[in-house]
Amino acid sequence: MLNQIKFPGQVAAFALASALCVSAAAQQPAGGTSTPPSATQPSPGAQDKLSAPPKEGFWGHMNPFARKKWVDKRLDPVRGELNELDEVNAKNANDIKDVDSRAQAGINKAQTTADAANQVASAAGQQAQQAGTVAGQASSKVETINGTVNGLDNYAQKNTVSIAFRRGSTNLSADDKKQLDDLATALTGHQGYLLEVEAHAPGAGSVGIQNSTRLAEAVKRYLVTQHEIPVYRMHSVALGNAPIAAAETGDTKATPVRTSYVELRLMENSLAAQDGTTPRLSPSQSGAVQP
Numbered sequence: 001m002l003n004q005i006k007f008p009g010q011v012a013a014f015a016l017a018s019a020l021c022v023s024a025a026a027q028q029p030a031g032g033t034s035t036p037p038s039a040t041q042p043s044p045g046a047q048d049k050l051s052a053p054p055k056e057g058f059w060g061h062m063n064p065f066a067r068k069k070w071v072d073k074r075l076d077p078v079r080g081e082l083n084e085l086d087e088v089n090a091k092n093a094n095d096i097k098d099v100d101s102r103a104q105a106g107i108n109k110a111q112t113t114a115d116a117a118n119q120v121a122s123a124a125g126q127q128a129q130q131a132g133t134v135a136g137q138a139s140s141k142v143e144t145i146n147g148t149v150n151g152l153d154n155y156a157q158k159n160t161v162s163i164a165f166r167r168g169s170t171n172l173s174a175d176d177k178k179q180l181d182d183l184a185t186a187l188t189g190h191q192g193y194l195l196e197v198e199a200h201a202p203g204a205g206s207v208g209i210q211n212s213t214r215l216a217e218a219v220k221r222y223l224v225t226q227h228e229i230p231v232y233r234m235h236s237v238a239l240g241n242a243p244i245a246a247a248e249t250g251d252t253k254a255t256p257v258r259t260s261y262v263e264l265r266l267m268e269n270s271l272a273a274q275d276g277t278t279p280r281l282s283p284s285q286s287g288a289v290q291p
Helices: 008-026 044-053 062-151 173-186 206-227
Strands: 156-165 194-198 234-238 260-267
Touching: 156 173, 173 206, 173 260, 194 206, 206 234, 206 260
Parallel strands: 194 234
Antiparallel strands: 156 260, 194 260
């Protein structure tokens, strides 16, 4: 029989069969009798061996290469799902990144627009404030101009000078000329004034008017020729022997004219004055000569 065994595998199989026979003989009871297990009720160990999954590989050992292929075969669907999940996650991450970048760009653009709007609003507020200031200044100037225009015709009496004449004469005495000189000197450099020249002379009717006219002309002539007082600043009236109003004399009734005289009243408009000051006359000029 040994001559018939030519391969190492066959030798190993033969040796394994012999070992199994020896082990079975040793496990039999000494009496030589053995009770085989029931065919209908196998032992628990045999049942476990029957229910165990078949082993892979040669001689009951698992083949590692076959096991790797088996594992790879079962892991390939999982790897595919994982790869698909990774792709989905990567796409979601890219989408989130894109949405975030666009949202950030939109926020930056909105912030830039808001900053520009704030700057425009601030500039508009400053311009409105400046416009309000200018409008207020313009309103003040308009009010000032209106007050000036309305006050151009408002003249106030400042001083009074009376020039007395001898009856029937138009000549100015030295004292009369002195009063007129002082008056003209006080008016030098001033604007916004007028001289009211009011002449009185006794005599009824046209005689008194003519006499008072010559008196007024004599006073005006002296001021124009000697002191260059503008003619347009002197306004004269010849009243003749018209009674003087009771308010001027303080009497209860009008007083008839008995002497010849000219009364000059300095009327000033302070708004039109050059330096805002009032021409002042000497005490001798400010006193009126009673008729």
